[in-house]
Amino acid sequence: MKRNLSLLVSLFLFISVFASNEKAKYVFYFIGDGMGLNQVVMTEMFLAQKEGKIGAENLCFTSFPYTGLARTYSTDNSITDSAAGGTALATGVKTKNGTISMDREHKKPLKTIAERAKEKGNAVGILTSVSVDHATPASFYAHTPSRGMYYEIGTFLPKSDFDFFAGSGFISPDKKDDKSKQNLFTLFKDNNYKVIRGIKKYDKKSVEADKVILIQKEGKPIDSFPFAIDRDDDDLTLAQVTEKGIDFLSKKNKGFFMMVEGGKIDWSSHSNDAGTTIYEVLDMDKAVALAYEFYKQKPDSTLIVVTADHETGGLGLGVQGYTLMFDNFNSQKLSQSGLSKAIFKLFKEEKNISWDKFKNFIEEKTGLWGGFKPDENQEKAIRDSFENAIKKREQEKTKTEYSEDSALASLIIKTINRVSKVGWTSDTHTASYVPVYAIGVGADQFSGIMENVDIPNKVAEIAGY
Ligand SMILES: [Zn+2]
Numbered sequence: 001m002k003r004n005l006s007l008l009v010s011l012f013l014f015i016s017v018f019a020s021n022e023k024a025k026y027v028f029y030f031i032g033d034g035m036g037l038n039q040v041v042m043t044e045m046f047l048a049q050k051e052g053k054i055g056a057e058n059l060c061f062t063s064f065p066y067t068g069l070a071r072t073y074s075t076d077n078s079i080t081d082s083a084a085g086g087t088a089l090a091t092g093v094k095t096k097n098g099t100i101s102m103d104r105e106h107k108k109p110l111k112t113i114a115e116r117a118k119e120k121g122n123a124v125g126i127l128t129s130v131s132v133d134h135a136t137p138a139s140f141y142a143h144t145p146s147r148g149m150y151y152e153i154g155t156f157l158p159k160s161d162f163d164f165f166a167g168s169g170f171i172s173p174d175k176k177d178d179k180s181k182q183n184l185f186t187l188f189k190d191n192n193y194k195v196i197r198g199i200k201k202y203d204k205k206s207v208e209a210d211k212v213i214l215i216q217k218e219g220k221p222i223d224s225f226p227f228a229i230d231r232d233d234d235d236l237t238l239a240q241v242t243e244k245g246i247d248f249l250s251k252k253n254k255g256f257f258m259m260v261e262g263g264k265i266d267w268s269s270h271s272n273d274a275g276t277t278i279y280e281v282l283d284m285d286k287a288v289a290l291a292y293e294f295y296k297q298k299p300d301s302t303l304i305v306v307t308a309d310h311e312t313g314g315l316g317l318g319v320q321g322y323t324l325m326f327d328n329f330n331s332q333k334l335s336q337s338g339l340s341k342a343i344f345k346l347f348k349e350e351k352n353i354s355w356d357k358f359k360n361f362i363e364e365k366t367g368l369w370g371g372f373k374p375d376e377n378q379e380k381a382i383r384d385s386f387e388n389a390i391k392k393r394e395q396e397k398t399k400t401e402y403s404e405d406s407a408l409a410s411l412i413i414k415t416i417n418r419v420s421k422v423g424w425t426s427d428t429h430t431a432s433y434v435p436v437y438a439i440g441v442g443a444d445q446f447s448g449i450m451e452n453v454d455i456p457n458k459v460a461e462i463a464g465y
Pocket residue numbers: 034082266267270312401429
């Protein structure tokens with residue numbers, strides 16, 4: 001009896017030691033582009049206020065047991081761009097802004113954790129809500145001195161031999177000034193990739209494909225998925241492609257590494273559009289929730305890390321006083337770009353629209369003049385801009401990083417942000433720490449303050465790349 005017991009104890013010890021040494025066979029690496037801590041806090045507070053409560057509601061990823069903070073500066077700038085930020089998160093080496101996974105002298109390519117995962121025999125997926133050749137996803141499979149070399153970035157995709165790619169499309173499928181260069185889609189096909197456009201076709205075609213590139217269907221913008229707040233039923237979503245990615249990579253039966261980028265938290269933050277930013281964070285959280293469901297099936301072999309490449313906009317939660325009114329964003333139905341398009345359309349249809357009718361239109365689209373109102377000066381500024389546009393029969397435009405919107409739409413969104421007590425210090429990136437959240441095998445490694453480059457190095461160690 002005694003002997004049996006000690007045998008049992010040794011067996012138990014052996015199993016637990018073995019289990020604790022087990023590597024993460026399945027790695028999910030989520031990057032919220034531009035998702036600083038305040039983008040997350042604002043979203044949590046919005047959820048609480050929407051229910052009439054003061055406080056914060058957890059997102060899926062903010063309920064993870066381990067959290068840390070990461071520094072994001074690049075080698076040449078205190079404030080990183082998405083190329084140097086993506087490179088740091090992909091390779092574990094800081095580089096110069098604008099660079100895609102090469103050293104700061106642009107002499108050597110830097111190996112990425114996705115490439116190391118592939119070498120180790122894992123299946124690999126690279127997913128984003130922007131174009132597949134955009135800085136963050138590119139940093140995981142391409143090596144170019146400049147993030148703007150979209151065609152060249154595309155040529156690295158087949159060389160990676162990764163299994164699953166998803167995003168809106170490719171910015172430069174053809175090399176513009178060199179006709180001798182092969183079209184990227186031909187190149188993909190020649191290398192055994194099946195390019196599938198839209199979810200309906202995917203469900204029919206992916207089964208027999210060995211390697212897949214899932215992009216938006218024909219006629220949709222190729223630079224990105226529409227903002228969650230603006231999208232149509234037939235647009236791809238980050239959660240949708242994540243679900244397909246998990247399914248596709250799981251079927252390879254060999255463990256996987258999957259990078260998923262919520263790419264447009266950055267875009268709406270560049271436009272200082274808080275409502276749209278909240279819905280982008282929630283949208284990425286839906287994709288994280290799918291990874292979390294997977295984790296629950298395989299908790300002993302799965303690691304999920306959620307972080308950001310940098311903060312965008314210098315988002316401040318509070319503008320004089322102690323009351324925040326984030327529930328206002330519950331009535332926002334369009335992004336700044338969406339509102340801009342809607343106003344252009346309205347002015348085309350109704351050349352002499354009255355101020356009252358215009359106000360009703362804005363109330364319907366954003367809630368302004370409904371549950372919450374601008375002050376006298378803010379209303380006057382909007383009215384002046386409106387009358388100017390009507391008189392001149394054209395609208396002034398305002399340009400930010402990723403959009404050129406009507407100045408009137410931009411003023412309205414700014415006013416809504418101000419009334420709701422959201423402040424922005426910049427229309428570019430900032431240097432603040434970004435949050436890191438982790439659950440699963442080795443997740444305890446991701447607490448405390450770290451450099452962005454520590455994150456992939458830890459992932460590589462935990463996964464045994
Ligand atoms: Zn940006």
